[in-house]
Ligand SMILES: O=C(O)c1ccc(O)c(O)c1
């Protein structure tokens with residue numbers, strides 16, 4: 006599959022864009038006129054620079070407001086395009102995108118438009134150029150690909166073809182099915198972008214809120230399946246106009262973009278096996294059966310404190326690594342690893358972030374296939390020197406520079422605890438509190454990183470994304486999106502921050518970008534667990550009494566039930582469909598990390614978002630004053 010991207014999709018000057026685009030593996034670009042004008046180089050020099058990066062210029066864009074004009078405006082429009090032909094000749098590209106007019110003086114009329122494009126086709130052919138006509142979803146007369154196709158069909162000139170743009174079709178909820186009837190050789194170019202399904206002016210959304218395929222809610226696969234039936238074999242090009250991208254890393258945006266195209270092509274290949282989609286084979290998405298372990302890197306002293314906290318949570322130190330200063334704490338099926346090595350990745354993570362989660366191990370169906378798919382989708386593989394007896398567990402880089410290991414039970418990887426650890430007698434007998442498994446991992450990041458990581462997880466694993474919700478924090482808004490498998494075996498929440506004034510934002514800044522701010526453990530009886538926690542000396546996060554008055558009235562709870570919740574500092578939510586959710590928190594640890602204990606009843610599938618402001622306020626009250634350094 007030929008990949009391309011409009012230079013407007015990437016931040017930076019033209020050279021930076023080209024470096025990022027070529028580095029991500031694209032085949033070609035669309036030169037956006039603004040980028041061309043802003044660059045201090047001749048069209049010839051720009052053309053050479055593009056080709057020096059190993060890229061092709063697939064098209065130049067845009068020309069707006071061409072068709073249907075009365076004289077003398079019509080003659081001026083033709084002259085404007087002749088001048089673009091001049092610079093296209095120098096640039097070394099032959100396709101010009103003309104987007105449907107919004108000009109107030111355009112006279113409209115499909116035959117008038119066809120005549121204009123017929124004449125333009127003659128002029129283009131005389132210069133060895135081609136014209137692609139694109140329907141903009143807010144076009145004054147042509148706002149639907151079917152209208153644009155009718156103009157092209159009636160213009161009936163080999164140098165005039167159609168340009169399809171998924172945004173203008175799908176954001177307007179136009180059925181892409183009609184594309185199947187268009188001959189593939191009359192489609193000169195295909196632009197792809199996704200967008201959130203929110204009610205918004207299409208022109209504004211188009212110029213500010215487009216996202217990479219797979220990062221939004223539009224049915225891109227339906228669109229691509231329709232295009233694939235036509236036999237179109239030109240480039241698939243990203244045209245992403247997005248305010249966040251304008252300020253973010255060119256390299257990451259280009260890598261995300263390439264990942265999104267490869268991911269979409271893989272979906273197409275599986276949906277249309279008969280189509281010849283040139284794309285390297287990759288294994289299908291992998292099922293995740295759960296979080297097998299979470300590893301903290303810490304100093305010796307902080308490992309002691311963390312160990313005490315785990316002990317009050319009911320964990321027992323059950324094993325030590327055969328060669329490294331790494332200990333394994335366990336309760337139920339939960340494995341918490343504490344790494345106090347003085348060298349290697351974990352140590353560098355400690356030096357950078359302090360005591361924090363540096364590594365997450367996912368139990369997947371097939372670890373080898375999972376890492377192969379991740380690599381094919383642009384993930385950075387991670388490996389570290391192996392000591393005697395250690396297993397070579399496949400891994401990639403994850404959020405905030407952390408590591409994501411993949412384990413499975415169908416290979417020796419499932420024996421990692423036997424192979425690499427030796428049991429130790431618990432120094433202090435643990436008293437389990439009924440925690441059974443890791444319910445979810447909460448990762449925090451800058452807001453603009455959320456799209457990247459949502460695409461990362463949903464393109465590699467059988468994980469779906471829930472709608473993004475805004476969670477109020479006394480210091481601002483935290484943008485939160487849950488990613489989870491259909492059966493809830495794996496749940497990851499992505500939490501994006503815009504400022505360091507929120508509790509999550511302060512965690513990101515104080516821990517220098519660490520990713521996991523809290524781990525949520527599941528219990529099947531939170532009241533019994535709360536009693537055992539208290540008996541272990543666990544200090545739960547105190548929740549203000551006013552909270553309980555509010556939920557008593559909001560949910561019509563009995564006073565006894567509310568008293569039991571209040572006595573144990575348990576927060577409560579209902580989903581309105583018979584499901585209920587119970588949450589109990591630890592006090593903040595270090596830079597603002599905390600543990601959560603939850604119980605889900607009656608199929609509750611959320612994360613207690615209505616309670617987040619109260620738990621955050623309580624955590625903030627117990628945290629170190631803002632700006633006080635950890636060390
Ligand atoms: O917003 C515009 O004018 C515009 C221009 C060119 C395009 O390809 C497009 O989709 C929109």
Ligand SMILES: [Mg+2]
Nearest residue numbers: 139170196244
């Ligand atoms: Mg477009």
